[in-house]
Amino acid sequence: MKKIEAIIQPHKLEDVKEALKGIGIDGMTISEVRGHGRQKGHKEVYRGMEYQVDLLPKVKVEMVVSDERASEVVQAVVASARTGKIGDGKVFVYDVAEAIRIRNDDRGDGAL
Amino acid sequence: MQYRVVWAALLAPALALAQSTPAATEARIGNLEAAVKSAQSAGDNSWMLVSAALVLMMTGPGLALFYGGLVRRKNVLSTMMHSFVLMAVVSVIWAIVGYSLAFGTGSPILGDLRYLFLNNVGAAPNADYAATIPQQTYMIYQLMFAIITPALISGAFAERMKFSAMLLFSVLWLFIVYFPLAHMVWGKGGLLNAFSGGSIPCLDFAGGTVVHISSGVSALVCALYLGKRKGYMSEPMKPHSLVLSVIGACLLWVGWFGFNAGSALAASSLATSAFVATHFATAAAVLGWLLIEWIHNGKPSVLGGISGAVAGLVAITPASGFVKPFPAMLIGFVAGIVCFLMVTAVKSKFGYDDTLDAFGVHGAGGTIGAILTGVFATMAVNDGLKDSSGKTLGLGLIDGHPGQVLNQAIGVAISWGLAIVGTLIILKICDVLIGVRVSVDQELEGLDVSMHGEEGYNLET
Numbered sequence: 001m002k003k004i005e006a007i008i009q010p011h012k013l014e015d016v017k018e019a020l021k022g023i024g025i026d027g028m029t030i031s032e033v034r035g036h037g038r039q040k041g042h043k044e045v046y047r048g049m050e051y052q053v054d055l056l057p058k059v060k061v062e063m064v065v066s067d068e069r070a071s072e073v074v075q076a077v078v079a080s081a082r083t084g085k086i087g088d089g090k091v092f093v094y095d096v097a098e099a100i101r102i103r104n105d106d107r108g109d110g111a112l
Numbered sequence: 113m114q115y116r117v118v119w120a121a122l123l124a125p126a127l128a129l130a131q132s133t134p135a136a137t138e139a140r141i142g143n144l145e146a147a148v149k150s151a152q153s154a155g156d157n158s159w160m161l162v163s164a165a166l167v168l169m170m171t172g173p174g175l176a177l178f179y180g181g182l183v184r185r186k187n188v189l190s191t192m193m194h195s196f197v198l199m200a201v202v203s204v205i206w207a208i209v210g211y212s213l214a215f216g217t218g219s220p221i222l223g224d225l226r227y228l229f230l231n232n233v234g235a236a237p238n239a240d241y242a243a244t245i246p247q248q249t250y251m252i253y254q255l256m257f258a259i260i261t262p263a264l265i266s267g268a269f270a271e272r273m274k275f276s277a278m279l280l281f282s283v284l285w286l287f288i289v290y291f292p293l294a295h296m297v298w299g300k301g302g303l304l305n306a307f308s309g310g311s312i313p314c315l316d317f318a319g320g321t322v323v324h325i326s327s328g329v330s331a332l333v334c335a336l337y338l339g340k341r342k343g344y345m346s347e348p349m350k351p352h353s354l355v356l357s358v359i360g361a362c363l364l365w366v367g368w369f370g371f372n373a374g375s376a377l378a379a380s381s382l383a384t385s386a387f388v389a390t391h392f393a394t395a396a397a398v399l400g401w402l403l404i405e406w407i408h409n410g411k412p413s414v415l416g417g418i419s420g421a422v423a424g425l426v427a428i429t430p431a432s433g434f435v436k437p438f439p440a441m442l443i444g445f446v447a448g449i450v451c452f453l454m455v456t457a458v459k460s461k462f463g464y465d466d467t468l469d470a471f472g473v474h475g476a477g478g479t480i481g482a483i484l485t486g487v488f489a490t491m492a493v494n495d496g497l498k499d500s501s502g503k504t505l506g507l508g509l510i511d512g513h514p515g516q517v518l519n520q521a522i523g524v525a526i527s528w529g530l531a532i533v534g535t536l537i538i539l540k541i542c543d544v545l546i547g548v549r550v551s552v553d554q555e556l557e558g559l560d561v562s563m564h565g566e567e568g569y570n571l572e573t
Contacts, residue, residue, distance in 0.1 A: 044350065045409050047419065047469060048456030051348050 001096040001109065002070040006061045007035065007089040008081040013059050019080035020063075025073060027112070028063040039087035058089060064096050066109045149244075153237075156244040159379035160253055166370025167256035171195050171263050174367050177360030178422070179267055182468050185352040186558025187271045188568035194266035198282060202259045205286060210258060211251050213291040215241065220303035220311070223295045227251075240300045240308070242377040253374060254294075261290055261323045267468030268331030269548075272341050272555055275563040277548040281538055289326055289534040293527060297322050304523050307496055314523030315489050315507060315516065317386065318375035320430025320482040321527040328475025329531035331466060337539045338548060340465035342555050354415055361418035365394060368425045372432035385493055386432040390425065393432075393444030397424020400448025408456070416452070419473060423451035426477035427484070434489035434507055443484045447477045479524055486520035 008016060013030065020028065034055040041054035065073050074091055082088055101111040176195040183191045202210070207230055216223030217240070227233050230251065238247040262282040269278070296302040297316050304321070306313035316322060341349070351357060372390040376383035401420025402412040427447030428440055435443070455472035466472060489508035491497070497505045506513045542548050549555075554562035561567060 045411070045413065046350055046415055048460060049349070051350060 001064055001099055001112070002067055003062065003064045003094040003096045004070065004073055004077065004091065005094070006077045006081065006091045007033065007058050008061060008077075009083065009088060010057055010059045012081045012083070012088075013061070015080040016061060016077055019076040020073065023072060023076050025063060025065065025069075025076075028061055030062070031060045033058050033060045037087075037090065056087070064099060064112060066112065153244050156242075156378040156380075157246065157249055159383065160242075160245050160249045160374060160377065163370035163374025164249070164253040164256050166367045167253070167374065168199065168259065170364050170367035170371065171256075171260045172199055174360050174363035175260065175263050177356045178364060178418070179270060179357075179360070179468050181353040181356030181358075181360060182351040183270055184349060184558070185569060186560055186567075188352060188560065189566055190275065190559035190563050191266070191270045193275070193564065194270065194278060195263040197279070198259050198263045198266075201279065201282065202262065202286065203255060205283065206251075206255045206258055210286060210291060211254065213287070214258070214294040215251075215254065215299050217300045218295070220301055221296060222292050223299055241298075244378055250377070253377075254298075257319055257323055257371070258286065258290060258294070261319075261327045262286065264323070264327035264470055264474055265331045265334060267470035268335040268466045269338050270467040271559065272338055272467075272549055273334075274546065274548060274550050275559075277542045277546050280546065281542050281548070284538040284541065285330065285535065288538060289330065289530055290322070293322050293326050293530060296526070297523070304526065306519075312519055312522050312526075313497075313516075314519050315434055315485050316430040316482065316523065317433035317485075317494075318372045318429045320426070320478045320485065321523050324426045324429060324474040324478030325482065325524060325527040326531045328471045328473070328478055329528050330535040331470030332464065332475060333532055333535040334539065335464045335466040335471065337536070341467065342552060344465045351415065358414060358418055361421055365421055365425065368394075368429075372429060376433060382433055382494060388437055389432045389435055389440035390428050392437045393428035393440040393447075394421050394424040395444070396441040397421060397427065397444035397448035397451075400424075400445040401452050402448075404449050404452050408452075419451070419455070419469070420448040423447045423473050423477045426474050427481035429478070430482045431485040431488060434485060434494045436488075436490065436493055439484075439488035439510075443481060443488065446484070447480050450480055451477050479528075482520050482524045482527075483517065486517035489516065 006016070010032070017028075035058055036054050036056055039056065041052060041056055044051045044053055061077070063073070070093060074093060077091055098107065099111040100107055172195055176192040179195065180188045180192040209225070209228055211230065211233065212225050212227035213223045216226045218224035233247050233251050235246045235248065237243050237245055238250060241247075242250045262285055265282075265285070266278065273281075296304045296310075297314060298305060300308050302308060302310050304310050304312050304314035304316070306315055314321070343349070368390055369387050373383040373387035376386055398417050398420040401416050401423065405416040406412040424444035424447050427443050431440065431443055451473050454476040455469045459466060459469070459472060485508065487509045490511050491504050491506050494507065495504045497507060499505055508516045539548060550559065550562060
């Protein structure tokens with residue numbers, strides 16, 4: 001099993017969800033996060049007080065899929081989240097040791 | 113034939129009047145006079161009661177929202193509480209002794225105790241102040257000014273002053289600064305009262321000196337005495353909700369019509385004139401601030417726009433009942449630009465931490481307004497100032513009375529002096545008795561939790 005963690009632009013979330021639905025992936029967890037990579041932030045000024053805001057709003061999408069589906073899912077996320085500009089985000093793929101469905105104790109791929 | 117009937121109908125009452133005795137005529141005229149007086153009183157009183165309510169609305173929710181939005185999330189409640197609690201504290205003190213000290217006929221510096229516990233403050237008008245409304249109306253209207261003035265100062269010490277110290281400070285400040293200054297400028301026989309034989313005749317229609325210079329300058333003293341907030345200039349201290357601040361500023365704008373137009377103390381054409389001057393000055397001040405900010409920073413900000421509005425409202429306050437619409441606009445425009453420079457260039461040059469710019473807006477705006485009142489005040493707007501023979505006197509420089517600018521400057525200097533000395537003494541007293549500043553831990557935790565045991569936003573519950 002692989003965990004796929006994508007950090008994307010908030011406004012691309014709907015596109016990513018649609019793309020994943022298109023290839024039959026229903027389960028995911030998303031969270032609102034802040035961060036930056038190479039992207040520069042922006043300047044805010046409040047009555048002369050300047051603030052460099054470099055941690056920008058992003059959305060983190062996490063899902064765990066079977067080994068054989070992993071590359072297909074990564075393709076779908078990358079294609080749907082891309083605008084071609086700095087700040088589009090990154091995708092990380094991890095190995096997952098075990099998955100357990102809490103409701104009935106299913107294990108492994110069957111729990112996904 | 114028809115005409116004859118009409119004539120007869122018209123003549124009948126006239127004949128009846130002619131036939132009635134002189135005594136009965138007297139009585140009818142007396143009744144008529146009483147009815148006219150009562151109608152005028154009803155009109156004036158209704159406007160003044162509405163004005164009193166509008167001025168209270170400036171403190172809560174107006175100022176509470178304006179200030180509350182500008183602080184960090186952890187201090188929103190404590191900041192709003194500064195304004196809110198004063199609505200209660202000042203009211204009680206006002207009823208017991210405050211009104212009497214401000215408006216009793218005492219010395220040129222301070223009133224006496226004739227209205228202690230609101231004694232003799234009832235339905236009968238007090239002709240020294242407002243001859244057509246119950247004195248009780250005048251009393252409650254003036255109370256609303258006494259509430260907002262210490263609330264304005266709280267902008268300077270927000271996010272770091274102990275609640276207990278803030279209460280003690282505000283109470284002492286009323287006695288040492290506000291009541292004397294209100295008496296000097298507006299009280300019968302007050303030192304600076306141009307309309308009541310003051311020896312330094314100063315023009316302050318609605319409180320440029322009494323409310324805005326006094327609070328703004330005291331705010332600067334507080335900011336300097338308390339020192340900077342922890343992390344000032346090194347940690348982000350962005351306003352947590354400019355949305356609240358926009359709503360608050362708009363409520364201030366509307367409430368200010370009660371503050372300025374209400375200061376005519378009657379539903380008169382002077383009230384209309386003050387209303388108009390207030391509105392145009394504010395509009396021009398918004399544009400002044402936005403313009404210089406746009407040039408200076410490349411972007412016109414919403415916070416800039418609402419700050420400009422407050423600066424304009426402050427600056428027009430002393431002038432509102434004395435100036436025509438276009439001088440009013442000029443006053444507002446100048447205030448918008450000067451106050452922008454105060455809260456940006458001047459504040460950063462001197463490095464004081466006036467949290468919400470109470471000094472930069474109220475101190476500076478009030479001073480500009482007070483001086484420019486001496487320039488643009490005209491008897492064409494306000495013919496209330498007369499010499500002993502009853503002749504209407506010119507008011508400001510444009511009436512050919514340049515000496516008024518000097519009078520205004522002296523009034524400004526007295527207000528600054530009293531605010532500085534009084535506030536320093538009071539802060540020292542508070543510091544010795546209970547300490548003025550919260551501990552570092554309390555400041556980091558936020559005053560909402562450390563002072564009040566609550567949080568403003570429990571969105572997860």
